Amino acid sequence: MKDKSLVSINDYNKEEILKILELAAEFEKNPSQNILKGKVIATLFFEPSTRTRLSFESAINRLGGRVVGFIDSSSSSVTKGETLKDTIKTVSNYCDLIIMRHPLEGSAKYASEVATVPVINAGDGANQHPTQTLLDLYSIIKTQGTLDDLNIFLVGDLKYGRTVHSLLMAMSHFTTIFNFISPEELKMPDEYKLFLENLGLKYYEHTDFTEIISRADIVYMTRVQQERFSDPMEYEKVKNIYVLRNHMIRNTKPNMRILHPLPRVNEIHPDVDESEKAYYFQQALNGVFTRQAIISSILGLK
Amino acid sequence: MKEKKQLSVSAIKNGTVIDHIPAQSLFKVIQILNLEHIRDQITFGANFESKKLGKKAIIKLSNQFFRDIDINKIALVAPQAKLNIIKDYEVVEKKVVEVPNEIIGIAKCMNPQCITNNEEIVTKFTVISKENVALKCHYCERITDQEHLVIL
Numbered sequence: 001m002k003d004k005s006l007v008s009i010n011d012y013n014k015e016e017i018l019k020i021l022e023l024a025a026e027f028e029k030n031p032s033q034n035i036l037k038g039k040v041i042a043t044l045f046f047e048p049s050t051r052t053r054l055s056f057e058s059a060i061n062r063l064g065g066r067v068v069g070f071i072d073s074s075s076s077s078v079t080k081g082e083t084l085k086d087t088i089k090t091v092s093n094y095c096d097l098i099i100m101r102h103p104l105e106g107s108a109k110y111a112s113e114v115a116t117v118p119v120i121n122a123g124d125g126a127n128q129h130p131t132q133t134l135l136d137l138y139s140i141i142k143t144q145g146t147l148d149d150l151n152i153f154l155v156g157d158l159k160y161g162r163t164v165h166s167l168l169m170a171m172s173h174f175t176t177i178f179n180f181i182s183p184e185e186l187k188m189p190d191e192y193k194l195f196l197e198n199l200g201l202k203y204y205e206h207t208d209f210t211e212i213i214s215r216a217d218i219v220y221m222t223r224v225q226q227e228r229f230s231d232p233m234e235y236e237k238v239k240n241i242y243v244l245r246n247h248m249i250r251n252t253k254p255n256m257r258i259l260h261p262l263p264r265v266n267e268i269h270p271d272v273d274e275s276e277k278a279y280y281f282q283q284a285l286n287g288v289f290t291r292q293a294i295i296s297s298i299l300g301l302k
Numbered sequence: 303m304k305e306k307k308q309l310s311v312s313a314i315k316n317g318t319v320i321d322h323i324p325a326q327s328l329f330k331v332i333q334i335l336n337l338e339h340i341r342d343q344i345t346f347g348a349n350f351e352s353k354k355l356g357k358k359a360i361i362k363l364s365n366q367f368f369r370d371i372d373i374n375k376i377a378l379v380a381p382q383a384k385l386n387i388i389k390d391y392e393v394v395e396k397k398v399v400e401v402p403n404e405i406i407g408i409a410k411c412m413n414p415q416c417i418t419n420n421e422e423i424v425t426k427f428t429v430i431s432k433e434n435v436a437l438k439c440h441y442c443e444r445i446t447d448q449e450h451l452v453i454l
Contacts, residue, residue: 106418
């Protein structure tokens with residue numbers, strides 16, 4: 001994994017994923033070390049994403065590394081009309097690793113081809129966000145003790161949600177049972193269902209989950225994003241369709257945990273937050289350890 | 303006495319004849335095969351009657367022989383094209399085109415949010431279906447189907 005860019009979750013095989021999760025556990029025990037001393041890491045955010053950027057920068061700072069970069073494209077040479085290629089080629093000269101967020105899909109792949117240092121994709125439009133997926137996996141293994149034989153509920157926008165697609169791909173390395181809960185309009189695309197079928201993995205589709213939530217080990221909630229809808233009426237119809245409330249999780253398994261990539265809008269009611277089954281804020285903390293693991297692995301330090 | 307002028311459009315001595323090109327794809331085929339830069343004699347014909355295609359086009363290229371890897375690129379716009387390889391006025395080989403496994407350049411990604419539609423980048427696709435052509439973009443991972451296929 002040393003010197004190898006991380007653009008898509010498919011860039012890592014099962015062994016590499018497990019290696020990152022092991023390293024993340026090590027960093028959780030000892031999150032402040034000086035192993036990035038002398039390293040300069042560029043965080044290039046062509047669109048703002050405060051949460052992701054702070055998580056990366058926290059991970060780097062705790063390991064003694066230095067950060068250069070910009071937090072949105074208005075403060076970079078992009079406003080002067082510089083191409084992505086030129087920006088990446090130039091920044092490659094200044095750092096040991098590039099972490100980039102960009103609104104256009106495929107931008108991270110392209111950057112990894114023109115850069116002379118490795119690139120970590122921190123989100124390229126609606127395409128990939130692999131460090132999110134790895135932190136989701138770390139949250140799952142940490143709360144369940146295993147990644148095998150879990151019953152995973154994916155809830156909300158399964159059509160456009162990149163986090164659920166990447167999580168599905170990553171969990172397909174393990175013997176997972178998938179339950180897809182979405183309105184008709186936002187069902188899991190056929191290509192993913194076919195992918196699971198070819199692997200012999202089971203999945204079930206539902207439009208409601210109040211009756212079956214007792215079977216879940218992981219409930220992964222997602223936000224229905226307004227910007228995905230061209231017709232505002234369509235959005236109004238589905239936006240409040242799944243709101244998880246505390247009374248709904250009363251009869252769930254003791255090990256069940258609720259995950260959410262955040263930010264949430266209203267799909268998890270605040271009355272769930274106090275439940276020990278609400279895991280989304282710890283999940284965000286896990287992101288720091290997971291990113292420490294990814295960065296140090298790519299830089300060949302672990 | 304003036305000699306009667308006659309154009310030599312009929313047979314070629316050595317070269318390749320590409321037949322069964324849909325008439326509307328002729329200029330795309332010319333572009334994909336980069337025929338502009340060929341010095342030898344080339345004959346084009348368009349809008350011939352064809353039972354199979356309605357209107358078809360044909361290209362005769364003297365002294366040109368293509369590698370499969372190059373000629374297969376035209377399969378995107380002329381999937382039923384047939385090639386006759388001519389040596390000394392005789393057809394020595396017949397070939398059909400086949401959609402390749404990978405397409406570099408030629409096609410445009412249908413995703414407007416793809417980086418290849420926003421910056422000067424050579425497109426690259428994996429062919430995931432050959433019958434009803436479907437191309438998966440190497441960059442944005444979206445699928446461009448036959449219906450939305452645009453040749454650059």
